[in-house]
Amino acid sequence: MTTALPLDRTYAEQLDAGDPLAGFRARFVRPADPSLIYLDGNSLGPLPLATQARIAEVVGGEWGQGLVRSWHDWVGLPRDVGDLIGEHLTGAAPGQTLVSDSTTVNLFKLATAALDAQPGRSVIVTDDDNFPTDRYVLQGIAAQRGCELRLIATDMDLGVSEDSLLAALDRDVALVSLSHVAYRSGALADLARITELVHDAGALMLWDLCHSAGAVPIELDAAGADLAIGCTYKYLNAGPGSPAFLYVRGELAGRLRQPVWGWFGQRDQFEMGPAYDPVPSIEQFSTGTPQIIGTVAVQEGVRLLAEAGIERLRAKSVALTSYLIHLADDWLSPHGFRLASPRADARRGSHVTLHHADAWRVSQALIAAGVIGDYRTPDRLRLGPVPIATSFTDVWDALDRLRHVAAAETYKALPVEFSRVT
Amino acid sequence: MTTALPLDRTYAEQLDAGDPLAGFRARFVRPADPSLIYLDGNSLGPLPLATQARIAEVVGGEWGQGLVRSWHDWVGLPRDVGDLIGEHLTGAAPGQTLVSDSTTVNLFKLATAALDAQPGRSVIVTDDDNFPTDRYVLQGIAAQRGCELRLIATDMDLGVSEDSLLAALDRDVALVSLSHVAYRSGALADLARITELVHDAGALMLWDLCHSAGAVPIELDAAGADLAIGCTYKYLNAGPGSPAFLYVRGELAGRLRQPVWGWFGQRDQFEMGPAYDPVPSIEQFSTGTPQIIGTVAVQEGVRLLAEAGIERLRAKSVALTSYLIHLADDWLSPHGFRLASPRADARRGSHVTLHHADAWRVSQALIAAGVIGDYRTPDRLRLGPVPIATSFTDVWDALDRLRHVAAAETYKALPVEFSRVT
Numbered sequence: 143m144t145t146a147l148p149l150d151r152t153y154a155e156q157l158d159a160g161d162p163l164a165g166f167r168a169r170f171v172r173p174a175d176p177s178l179i180y181l182d183g184n185s186l187g188p189l190p191l192a193t194q195a196r197i198a199e200v201v202g203g204e205w206g207q208g209l210v211r212s213w214h215d216w217v218g219l220p221r222d223v224g225d226l227i228g229e230h231l232t233g234a235a236p237g238q239t240l241v242s243d244s245t246t247v248n249l250f251k252l253a254t255a256a257l258d259a260q261p262g263r264s265v266i267v268t269d270d271d272n273f274p275t276d277r278y279v280l281q282g283i284a285a286q287r288g289c290e291l292r293l294i295a296t297d298m299d300l301g302v303s304e305d306s307l308l309a310a311l312d313r314d315v316a317l318v319s320l321s322h323v324a325y326r327s328g329a330l331a332d333l334a335r336i337t338e339l340v341h342d343a344g345a346l347m348l349w350d351l352c353h354s355a356g357a358v359p360i361e362l363d364a365a366g367a368d369l370a371i372g373c374t375y376k377y378l379n380a381g382p383g384s385p386a387f388l389y390v391r392g393e394l395a396g397r398l399r400q401p402v403w404g405w406f407g408q409r410d411q412f413e414m415g416p417a418y419d420p421v422p423s424i425e426q427f428s429t430g431t432p433q434i435i436g437t438v439a440v441q442e443g444v445r446l447l448a449e450a451g452i453e454r455l456r457a458k459s460v461a462l463t464s465y466l467i468h469l470a471d472d473w474l475s476p477h478g479f480r481l482a483s484p485r486a487d488a489r490r491g492s493h494v495t496l497h498h499a500d501a502w503r504v505s506q507a508l509i510a511a512g513v514i515g516d517y518r519t520p521d522r523l524r525l526g527p528v529p530i531a532t533s534f535t536d537v538w539d540a541l542d543r544l545r546h547v548a549a550a551e552t553y554k555a556l557p558v559e560f561s562r563v564t
Numbered sequence: 565m566t567t568a569l570p571l572d573r574t575y576a577e578q579l580d581a582g583d584p585l586a587g588f589r590a591r592f593v594r595p596a597d598p599s600l601i602y603l604d605g606n607s608l609g610p611l612p613l614a615t616q617a618r619i620a621e622v623v624g625g626e627w628g629q630g631l632v633r634s635w636h637d638w639v640g641l642p643r644d645v646g647d648l649i650g651e652h653l654t655g656a657a658p659g660q661t662l663v664s665d666s667t668t669v670n671l672f673k674l675a676t677a678a679l680d681a682q683p684g685r686s687v688i689v690t691d692d693d694n695f696p697t698d699r700y701v702l703q704g705i706a707a708q709r710g711c712e713l714r715l716i717a718t719d720m721d722l723g724v725s726e727d728s729l730l731a732a733l734d735r736d737v738a739l740v741s742l743s744h745v746a747y748r749s750g751a752l753a754d755l756a757r758i759t760e761l762v763h764d765a766g767a768l769m770l771w772d773l774c775h776s777a778g779a780v781p782i783e784l785d786a787a788g789a790d791l792a793i794g795c796t797y798k799y800l801n802a803g804p805g806s807p808a809f810l811y812v813r814g815e816l817a818g819r820l821r822q823p824v825w826g827w828f829g830q831r832d833q834f835e836m837g838p839a840y841d842p843v844p845s846i847e848q849f850s851t852g853t854p855q856i857i858g859t860v861a862v863q864e865g866v867r868l869l870a871e872a873g874i875e876r877l878r879a880k881s882v883a884l885t886s887y888l889i890h891l892a893d894d895w896l897s898p899h900g901f902r903l904a905s906p907r908a909d910a911r912r913g914s915h916v917t918l919h920h921a922d923a924w925r926v927s928q929a930l931i932a933a934g935v936i937g938d939y940r941t942p943d944r945l946r947l948g949p950v951p952i953a954t955s956f957t958d959v960w961d962a963l964d965r966l967r968h969v970a971a972a973e974t975y976k977a978l979p980v981e982f983s984r985v986t
Contacts, residue, residue: 171628182632189628197857201619205803206593206611209936210604216804244852246826247669270838275827275852278840282825375853381627382638383855403704404668405697414941416692418700430666430697431797433805435619435857514631519836 147468151542157465157534163450163458166530170379179540181515184325184353184493184526187379193442200438220385220432221425223441227378227387230448232351232370233361238392240424241374241437245352245386246275247402248371249319251427252388253283255398256317256346256369263316263345264289267307271296273325276350280319290314299482301329301489307336311343318345322360323353323491326518328463328483330358330491334365341366346394352376355387356443357459357492357529359452362389369394377492377529378447380439387440388427396422404429450530459492459529462537466494466525469541477548482522493526500553504544507553511543569890573964579887579956585872585880588952592801601962603937606747606775606915606948609801615864622860642807642854643847645863649800649809652870654773654792655783660814662846663796663859667774667808668697669824670793671741673849674810675705677820678739678768678791685738685767686711689729693718695747698772702741712736721904723751723911729758733765740767744782745775745913748940750885750905752780752913756787763788768816774798777809778865779881779914779951781874784811791816799914799951800869802861809862810849818844826851872952881914881951884959888916888947891963899970904944915948922975926966929975935962 147153158164171189173180180188204212220241227241228234242248253266266280270293284291292315294306301324311318318340323330333349340347349370354360356377362370370389374380390398403418405411406428410419420426447455464487470479474496482495498504498521505517515525527537547553569575580586593611595602602610626634642663649663650656664670675688688702692715706713714737716728723746733740740762745752755771762769771792776782778799784792792811796802812820825840827833828850832841842848869877886909892901896918904917920926920943927939937947949959969975 171624173631174629180631186627186632186635188631189623194623194628197623198620201611201616201803202593205608206616207596209595209602209610210608210938211931211936212804213608243665243669244826246828246852247665247824250824250851273827274830274833274836277838278825278827278830281840282823286823373853381623381857382634383853383857383859385855386852401704401708402669402672403700404666405695405700406668408696408700411696412941414696416699418703429672430668430808431795431805433807433855433858435803435805436855437805509633514633516632519834 147465149469149472151535151538154534154538157461161458161534163454163530164533166450167533169446170531175512177512179513179536181513181525181527181532181540183528183532184376184524185516186375186382187377188528188531189381190379190442190446192446193379193381193439196438196442197435200435216434219434219437219441220428223437223444224387224424226441226444230444231355231360231452232389233363234389235363237424239387239389240427241385241387241440242428242432243386245371245373246279247429248386248388249276249279249350250283251400251402252348252369252371252390253280253317253319254401256348257283257287257289259398260316260346263314265292265314265316266290267292267294267310267315267318269294269296269302269320271298271324271326272321273350273352276319276321299327300484301327301331304335304339307339311339311345313344315343315345317348319348319350321350321353323358325353326522327495328491328493330354330489333360333367337365337367354491356447357455359456367391374440374443378440379443380436384436384439385433390424390427395424395426400427402429406430406432447530455529459527460487462527462529462532462534463490463492463494465534466527466537466541469538470496473541473545474548477545479548492529493524496523497521498523503553503556503558504547506556507547508544511547513540513543569887571891571894573957573960576956576960579883583880583956585876585952586955588872589955591868592953597934599934601935601958603935603947603949603954603962605950605954606798606946607938608797608804609799610950610953611803612801612864612868614868615801615803615861618860618864619857622857638856641856641859641863642850645859645866646809646846648863648866652866653777653782653874654811655785656811657785659846661809661811662849663807663809663862664850664854665808667793667795668701669851670808670810671698671701671772672705673822673824674770674791674793674812675702675739675741676823678770679705679709679711681820682738682768685736687714687736687738689714689716689732689737689740691716691718691724691742693720693746693748694743695772695774698741698743721749722906723749723753726757726761729761733761733767735766737765737767739770741770741772743772743775745780747775748944749917750913750915752776752911755782755789759787759789776913778869779877781878789813796862796865800862801865802858806858806861807855812846812849817846817848822849824851828852828854869952877951881949882909884949884951884954884956885912885914885916887956888949888959888963891960892918895963895967896970899967901970914951915946918945919943920945925975925978925980926969928978929969930966933965933969935965
């Protein structure tokens with residue numbers, strides 16, 4: 143499919159010249175070192191200029207000058223920004239999405255609530271290659287409740303198959319929790335089809351959108367999705383440790399009760415009454431005081447994505463990753479690299495993973511060569527273009543440097559010990 | 565006691581001239597309106613200049629330029645800043661304090677862990693005037709586990725009495741959770757004595773330090789405290805929704821297992837192994853990716869308090885609040901105000917609460933007069949000087965304006981309906 147594409151840099155320049163989103167690159171803080179290429183948007187997205195300015199305004203103006211009075215404007219942000227995510231990125235009508243806590247805490251809240259709403263069913267299903275925090279949180283819930291956590295065996299390069307999911311479903315299954323895009327391979331699940339299969343089995347479906355939100359169009363309402371969580375520091379570009387979001391289908395909200403009965407979910411919060419009496423809306427899935435700086439960063443990040451348009455972002459993402467695969471096939475296969483992501487565009491999110499026997503050291507040598515990607519166990523190099531900010535020449539230059547790193551085998555001089563912090 | 569103090573503004577000016585902490589006022593962003601007086605540090609502390617600069621550096625430099633590489637420095641922050649809190653504010657040796665999540669989520673984690681560690685005991689004790697999120701979270705845990713939540717009847721002006729606590733303790737009590745300083749009255753509990761009584765009953769003690777940390781010296785280790793939580797947006801001046809902290813006594817950490825098994829508590833986190841295997845240290849009480857901007861704001865806030873010194877801050881806080889009470893006694897009693905906080909300095913935190921039949925409207929009229937305090941149900945005006953930044957003339961001017969508001973009865977023209985967001 144892609145083998146007909148030219149291999150010369152001029153072609154990348156042509157793709158950039160025809161890129162309708164090319165202008166968005168200038169909306170981000172650019173590296174002081176202009177040769178730096180950033181292909182780790184799937185870990186931490188870059189800083190939008192608008193976000194930098196907005197944070198300065200919120201800190202200096204709203205906090206510094208407005209002081210406690212600014213809560214008048216802040217208190218509605220978690221829901222407003224949630225609605226913005228729903229409108230532009232996840233296909234959710236207003237009132238079903240909330241910015242809150244971390245992905246981990248939101249998963250705990252929603253999975254616990256889902257189990258409580260499914261009396262007589264006690265099995266949680268996930269896949270054995272789901273993101274660690276998902277697996278650990280579900281392990282914890284299963285251990286504390288005496289439930290079974292049933293693991294689907296996953297192909298680490300291709301994601302969860304429909305057959306393996308079906309084999310795990312039976313009338314004991316209360317909840318299925320899967321990632322929309324697999325963190326390791328970038329495999330993209332069919333959200334609507336899997337939701338349907340899970341519903342056919344009488345279970346609730348909880349989607350982790352961390353690696354898809356902002357890069358892949360998502361239609362939660364149209365798919366009849368039940369629950370979802372996602373982070374905002376990857377493709378939403380909201381900064382390190384920015385708050386996560388959660389989605390609860392409107393008709394489910396009244397039926398579910400989350401376990402952390404915090405005061406931000408309380409009706410007439412400042413009456414401070416004796417008994418917990420949660421609001422009948424999405425805010426019942428709040429816990430404590432929301433982090434405001436992080437929430438406005440999400441707002442700015444989503445506004446920027448909305449301006450670009452999620453369909454155009456997806457088109458560019460596919461163009462970038464398929465081009466990357468094309469170059470990798472030709473240049474890197476001779477050096478022991480092999481694709482560890484789905485080859486079909488429709489089955490892939492926004493990052494590409496490559497096998498290499500020495501992937502850890504290669505990733506470090508590549509960083510030394512000015513290309514930031516990342517490593518994932520056991521033998522994978524992950525390259526995640528930022529659809530809104532990465533150019534085709536970035537991809538060409540990055541792969542060009544990678545083939546030189548591979549050919550020169552400079553990475554073999556590096557320590558073999560794996561030491562990573564994120 | 566205080567009635568011998570002069571009532572004229574010159575005396576306040578003399579107190580300011582003799583205040584060893586007076587210079588710290590200039591370390592904060594000052595209101596654009598120089599006549600504004602801020603007495604709501606117990607809700608949201610003001611913005612330190614150093615924090616404003618640090619946030620700009622973390623956003624523009626560490627995130628904008630460093631990108632994902634900055635996690636190398638960020639990953640240790642929750643523990644490092646926790647240790648800083650322990651060293652300067654809460655009397656905790658290193659390795660027992662962690663910046664994490666919100667107060668609400670931390671309370672949920674620690675209370676659940678404590679109950680699990682106390683087999684054969686199933687009663688949770690708190691007081692009926694504890695802060696709402698504390699009561700609601702404990703209600704939720706009790707409801708989900710089929711435990712009893714036993715409420716101590718509290719004097720809303722004076723806090724929990726030793727006798728009423730003793731009456732609630734028996735061999736079924738697994739956990740007692742109280743606030744060190746009561747949010748409504750400012751009543752200060754005897755942390756060491758109550759911890760001892762709770763231990764004598766074989767229960768674990770969980771302290772909420774939200775309204776004391778940064779204003780009142782705390783000695784967790786010396787008191788043999790088990791567990792504590794606290795927020796950082798009040799006296800630690802870390803901004804709206806900044807992350808909370810938690811404390812787990814070192815020897816308890818290995819015995820407790822918190823319920824939210826997140827990947828930031830995992831040993832060899834980036835091995836991303838199949839089974840949750842928490843680190844044996846305080847980080848096991850982590851959940852998801854920590855909010856970095858908020859955590860550095862905590863670091864700056866604590867550094868500033870450390871420079872001032874918690875003992876000097878306490879001395880100034882007592883001087884400010886006792887002076888405030890002195891003026892209120894003389895000026896406000898004739899207008900229907902009555903003290904709703906302990907009169908004894910040793911029994912009071914850093915805010916003073918006044919009864920007034922029309923407290924809601926008075927609080928609004930006072931804001932219109934340029935003094936920001938706040939209202940608490942049912943009939944209370946809360947005035948919370950910021951020990952590190954409030955001057956004695958601030959207190960004099962604020963009380964002077966309050967007596968004029970009260971005398972002129974302008975507040976009676978305001979709507980009676982209570983509408984508050986924080």
